[in-house]
Amino acid sequence: MEIRNLGQSGLRVSAIGLGCNNFGGRIDEEATKAVIHRALDLGITLFDTADTYGERGGSETLMGRILGANRKRIVLATKFAMPMDDTGEMQGGSRRYIMRAVEDSLRRLQTDYIDLYQMHQTDPRTPIEESLRALDDLVRQGKVRYVGCSNFPAWQVVDAAWTAKTAGLNHFVSCQDEYSLVRRDIEAELMPAARRLGMGLLPYFPLASGLLTGKYRRNVALPEGTRLAKTQRLADRYLTERNWAIAERLGDFVESRGHGMLDLAFSWLLAQAPVASVIAGATKPEQLDQNVKAGSWALTTEDLADIDRLTA
Numbered sequence: 001m002e003i004r005n006l007g008q009s010g011l012r013v014s015a016i017g018l019g020c021n022n023f024g025g026r027i028d029e030e031a032t033k034a035v036i037h038r039a040l041d042l043g044i045t046l047f048d049t050a051d052t053y054g055e056r057g058g059s060e061t062l063m064g065r066i067l068g069a070n071r072k073r074i075v076l077a078t079k080f081a082m083p084m085d086d087t088g089e090m091q092g093g094s095r096r097y098i099m100r101a102v103e104d105s106l107r108r109l110q111t112d113y114i115d116l117y118q119m120h121q122t123d124p125r126t127p128i129e130e131s132l133r134a135l136d137d138l139v140r141q142g143k144v145r146y147v148g149c150s151n152f153p154a155w156q157v158v159d160a161a162w163t164a165k166t167a168g169l170n171h172f173v174s175c176q177d178e179y180s181l182v183r184r185d186i187e188a189e190l191m192p193a194a195r196r197l198g199m200g201l202l203p204y205f206p207l208a209s210g211l212l213t214g215k216y217r218r219n220v221a222l223p224e225g226t227r228l229a230k231t232q233r234l235a236d237r238y239l240t241e242r243n244w245a246i247a248e249r250l251g252d253f254v255e256s257r258g259h260g261m262l263d264l265a266f267s268w269l270l271a272q273a274p275v276a277s278v279i280a281g282a283t284k285p286e287q288l289d290q291n292v293k294a295g296s297w298a299l300t301t302e303d304l305a306d307i308d309r310l311t312a
Contacts, residue, residue, distance in 0.1 A: 002295075007276065022035075035288065042289065048279050049077070117148070153189075180207065180269070182211065195273060212265040250311070
């Protein structure tokens, strides 16, 4: 397993990460245990979860029970800021909420520190300096090692970096955002900003909810039990005429080179600066084997140029 630095920080993560959003929701404790143990066997070190995953707390709770002594072997990343109740009180980036949220996550995860604590979304009601000061205190207390952000527009990433620098605070070392061969919006502003600021990028939804696995065909019934078959909202989002056309062109591309779509989806992302690790969820251990193998295709400069043309 290739290990990379997360941006210009000293935090090192596996090139293939494990997204833990299925734990406590789509899969139960036994299935979660099987996935976690296989990830450890494969050398996956980045385990990315959030307080909201698994019906608000379920993912962290299962991970805390299952990891045990293995917790020290991994880079444990979690997130805060999205709603944890229906009242609107348990969310956001205020000092009051951050101090409560981190204690709740530490308790569920059964650990005394979090390697990467990420602000899951922006909070328009709270100045970013307040959020950063609270996170800085957590780093100084040893409860958090590094801090990152997720789903921030580029201008707010830059604003947070400037605020941290001028106030002498620990800064975001990473940003986590959707990025794939069919969703390349962040290339315009966010990725150049991240490169300039020395931040690592952690792409999520690298397979576009399954579209880029190669198991779907246009005008053919969706495979039973798959995410796109069960979730109409995701099907409407990803199964567009534009995305079908891109997927078909890429399918021809990989076939002519003796590879599969999964190989392309992971290896292409790992070739993009400043990507540090590709986060992908799994409901079965064998999916992790496929993910790790898929990230090993060394794409040439000519390959990358062809892919740009095919996804334009």
